[in-house]
Amino acid sequence: MTDLDTFRSILRATPAQDLGNLDIGQIMTKGSRIRRRRRALGGATIAGVLAAALLIAAVGVGRFSRPAVEPAGPGTGPNHPTPVGSVISTGIRDSAGDIMLYAVRIDDSRLPDIHFGLMAGHRGSTGQLSADVETNETSGSDRSPGFHAGYGASPINHHDFPEFGYYAGPAAKITATLGGKRVQAHQGTWSADPQIVVFWFSLTDVPVGAQPADLSAFDTNGHQLPTGNTNVNRG
């Protein structure tokens, strides 16, 4: 047995009986509270989506500038928020369909300067668009210069979703660092506001559970832009 093997044995021999017991019932009660809070927030978002007048105004504006972007199309069912503007394809495909990113309306009195969030979902073979995870800015303005609403690469509803978010400003390139390597995000512009750049990282560059650092945006001249809120929510 080597020294290192012995050290590992000592590490793993830490007696658990000295550490007390965890109350699984209490754990499930607390976990249920978190679930309810998330559902309540999701409900508020869906209610906001029904604010029709602003929604219709936003949907009709402009077109995306990349071929990765396509019209919202058919199939936003009764339980699916209607996309504001067009729907961006990430190019990531799994058994449920293509993973898409789209904006959804937010109308919440607790968030007076936040009017939209980003939804990630699948476009299935029938054209139906699912709503799997929504993320939005939670403080200040949704259009202040910089990053907003980052969501880390996570398994959601049994499918791996990429890290995504949006940048408010003229970002021509968005990068991050992972494991000492610089990785570049894919980008799409939001049709309802060309100053909003939706970004996502490939699951190859940023796998599920990875936590890239130094999220940065650059303009067409390569100058770094304000960072804003680079916090990334993780499932």
Next chain:
Amino acid sequence: MARGDDEFVEFARASSTRLLRAAYLLTGDRYAAEDAAQTALVRTYAAWSRVRRHDAYAYARTVLVNHVTDGWRRPLRERATNELPQRPAPGDVAEEVAQRRWLVDALGSLTHRERAVIVLRHFFDLTEVEVASELNISVGTVKSTNSRALGKLRVSTDPPADASKTDHPIALRGARQ
């Protein structure tokens, strides 16, 4: 109880001891360890519908490590020292208890990053790449941090010249620096 809840209870029973041990090695404090392990399982339960079919244990481990390392980033933090406590001599009747105390004190002599690397690499048995991903640092940093931390702990990564002639099976040395 729903089927998913049954599965979670089974998962929590199977993983809580290991999570508690890891949390104790990371924090060196029983109550902080219980808090960290409970937080990891609470968040895992909250996300259970989407993590149960994946690696739920990896999810809980990540939450645990993030919870502990987030605490380290707060303004009030303990300082690591370079003083390594004397390791008890082999054969001592209270060796097991003393060895455990030595281990916690020795881990306390490491920086937070060194401690996290040691626990992830040698308790959870993650690869260097996995440790790098978990702590959001480069693989090179994991290698150098691991090497430095093992050096501080006086743990040799070289096999003994002739293990059959080793008098004491435990070759770990805890001399002061």
